[in-house]
Amino acid sequence: MRNSRPKAIPEGSDKRSQSYAQRHELVLSSGLSLVHDPFVHRGKTVGMDKGLFIFIRGRLCAGESAGLGLPVWKTGGITFFPSSKFMEAAGENTIHKVFTFDRTIAWTISGMKAPAGFGWIMERLVEGYMKKTAWQKLFLKVRNRAFSTLRIKSGMVPCKKGKGSCEVTYEAVPEGMLVHVVSFLPGGQGRLIMLNEVDGESFSVLRMGNRLYKGQEIPAWAEASFDAVIESPKLRIGVSLAPDKGEDPSGYTVFCGRELGFGLDWAGISLVNGSRSFTYQVRIKQLPD
Numbered sequence: 001m002r003n004s005r006p007k008a009i010p011e012g013s014d015k016r017s018q019s020y021a022q023r024h025e026l027v028l029s030s031g032l033s034l035v036h037d038p039f040v041h042r043g044k045t046v047g048m049d050k051g052l053f054i055f056i057r058g059r060l061c062a063g064e065s066a067g068l069g070l071p072v073w074k075t076g077g078i079t080f081f082p083s084s085k086f087m088e089a090a091g092e093n094t095i096h097k098v099f100t101f102d103r104t105i106a107w108t109i110s111g112m113k114a115p116a117g118f119g120w121i122m123e124r125l126v127e128g129y130m131k132k133t134a135w136q137k138l139f140l141k142v143r144n145r146a147f148s149t150l151r152i153k154s155g156m157v158p159c160k161k162g163k164g165s166c167e168v169t170y171e172a173v174p175e176g177m178l179v180h181v182v183s184f185l186p187g188g189q190g191r192l193i194m195l196n197e198v199d200g201e202s203f204s205v206l207r208m209g210n211r212l213y214k215g216q217e218i219p220a221w222a223e224a225s226f227d228a229v230i231e232s233p234k235l236r237i238g239v240s241l242a243p244d245k246g247e248d249p250s251g252y253t254v255f256c257g258r259e260l261g262f263g264l265d266w267a268g269i270s271l272v273n274g275s276r277s278f279t280y281q282v283r284i285k286q287l288p289d
Contacts, residue, residue, distance in 0.1 A: 003032065003076065006024060007084070012289035014181055022038075023035060023036065023037050023038070023039075024036040024087075024089045024094060024095055025055070026052070026092075026094075026170065026172040026177070027092075027172070028172055028176065028177075028284065031057045031229065032052060032054075032055070032056050032057075032237075032284070032286075033055045033056075034052040034053065034056075034068065034090075034170065034172065034177055035049075035052060035053050035055045035076050036052055036058070036087065036097075037053055037060065037062070038050075039269065040053065040060070040062045040067075041237075042189075046155065046156065047081075047103060047155055047156030047157065047276070048066075048081040048082055048083065048097050048103050048156045049066040049071040049082055049083050049084040049097075049099065049195070049224075050062075050066055050070055051064075051066060051067030051068045051070035051168075051170075051250065052067055052068045052069060052095065052170055052177070053065075053068070053198075054068070054198060054237070054284065055175070056235055056237060056241070057235070059202075059235060060063075060243060061198040061199050061202065061203070061232075061235070063197075063198070063199025063200055063201060063266055064197075064199075064263065064264065064265045064266060065186070065195075065197035065198055065199055065200075065265070065266035065267075066195040066197045066266070067175070067195075067197060068170075068179070068196045068197070068198075068239075068282050069168055069170055069179040069193045069194060069195075069196060069282065070099075070197075071099055071101075071167075071168060071181065071183070071192055071193070071194055071195075072192075072193050072195060073101045073163055073164065073166075073191070073192055073193075074190060074191045074193060075163065075186075075189065075190030075191070075204075076084055076188075076189075076190070077124075077186060078104060078119075079105070080102070080103065080104060080106055080159070080163045081101065081103035081104070081156055082099035082100065082102075082160075082166070083099065083100060083102055083103055084097050084098065084099055084129045084220055085098045085099065085100050085165070086098035090169075092096055092277070093163065093171055093172045093173075094169060094170065094172070095169070095170045096167070096169045096170075096266070097167070097168050097169075097170075098140035098165060098166075098167050098168075099165060099166045099167075099168065099172075100164070100165040100166075101161055101163040101164055101165065101166070101269070102158055102163070103156040103157065103158060103159065104119075104121055104155075104156070104157065104159045105122075105154045105155070105156055106119070106154065106155050106157045107119055107122065107152065107153070107154050108151075108152070108153050108155075108157075109150055109151065109152050110150060110151045110171070111151065112131075113127060115263065122154075141153045143280070144190065144261045147263070148261045148262055153263075154263075156232060163185070163186060164183065164184050164185035164186050165181045165182070165183075165184045165185075166181065166182070166184065166185075166186075166192065167183075168181055168184045170179065173281075174280040175281065175283050175284070175285075176239075176282045176283045176284040176285075177281070177282040177284075177289075178244060178279055178280075178281055178282075179194065179279065179281075179282060180279045181194065181203075181273075181278055181279065181280075181282055182276065182277045182278075183276050183277070185276070191269070191272050192272065192273070193272055194269055194270060194271050194272075194273075195268065195270050196239070196241060196268050196269050196270060196282060197267065197268030197270075198230065198232075198239060198266070198267055198268055199265055199267070200258045200259060200260045200264070200265045200266050200267040201260065201265055201266040202234045202235055202240070203230050203231065203258070203268075204216075204218075204231075204232065204233065204234075204258075204267075205230070205231040205232070205233060206218045206228065206229070206231070206256060206267075207228070207229040207231065207238075208214065208224055208225070208227060208228050208229075208256070209225075209227045214277045216260040218257065218267070219258075220255075220257045220258065220259050221255060221256075221257040222255065222256060222257060223253070223254070223255055224254045224255060224256040224269070225254055226241060226242050226243070226249060226252075226254060227240075228240060228241075228254065228256045228269050228278040229285075230256065230258070230267050230268060230269060231277070231287060233287075236286060236287045236288075237284060237285065237286055237287060238280075238284070238285045238287055239268075239282065239283070239284055239285075240269065240281050240283045240285070241254065241271060241280055241281065241282060241283070242279055242280065242281040242283060243270050243278075243279075243280055243281070244278075244279035244281055245280065247278060247280070251273055251274065251275065251278070252271050252272065252273050253272040254269065254270070254271075254274075254278070255269070255270045255271070256268065256269045256270070269273060
């Protein structure tokens with residue numbers, strides 16, 4: 001860690017609660033900053049806490065995205081989503097958060113609780129959907145129609161047993177942000193996934209090496225590499241990821257994608273690293289006019 005970690009505030013204390021409820025900002029340059037905004041709740045991500053959001057020239061790049069630098073934990077065929085147990089702005093350039101994985105998805109159909117096993121089926125469908133990029137657009141079209149017709153909805157609810165925690169420190173640097181990750185997870189198989197998302201409505205271009213995708217051409221979820229850049233022609237910025245200096249790129253698996261639809265509005269790049277502690281860069285580049 002490049003910055004000393006602040007002393008944790010006891011959970012439930014007034015100071016901790018007041019700090020999390022406030023909006024905090026890391027200024028990168030004139031008109032461009034990264035913000036902790038606890039009031040962003042939209043779409044299927046309602047019920048979980050978020051990472052940081054890009055704020056550029058008065059525009060918050062949130063949509064229903066998870067934000068930048070948000071951990072989720074997949075284990076035993078279930079995805080556990082985070083809530084924030086601690087947040088503090090540690091100086092002008094750093095924000096520190098502690099997340100615990102104590103949220104899961106609950107489903108309803110036409111206002112009624114979905115049958116037992118429905119969530120498991122949806123997880124398996126998503127896994128297959130991620131692997132079959134050629135079928136993703138058709139799947140998303142069918143999904144939107146089915147969800148609208150049957151009034152299928154999902155919501156994140158507290159689970160009885162949390163599945164570990166993760167400390168994330170966000171450090172503003174000239175190129176964007178360093179994300180320092182330290183996880184405390186139970187034994188057994190699983191994957192810690194770091195989500196880095198912006199709103200899909202304004203980020204409508206994906207570059208992957210020599211390949212260029214625009215709008216509906218962008219896959220919903222595809223394996224990628226660190227050459228992936230998600231861009232907003234409207235806002236004239238691009239977002240990419242990179243390992244921190246000295247870190248082995250082969251230790252990471254990278255995914256990218258974009259989804260617009262019923263309760264969906266995100267675009268971004270995610271990564272997996274099997275280490276318990278690692279650091280990566282979020283690069284934010286101004287695009288030429």
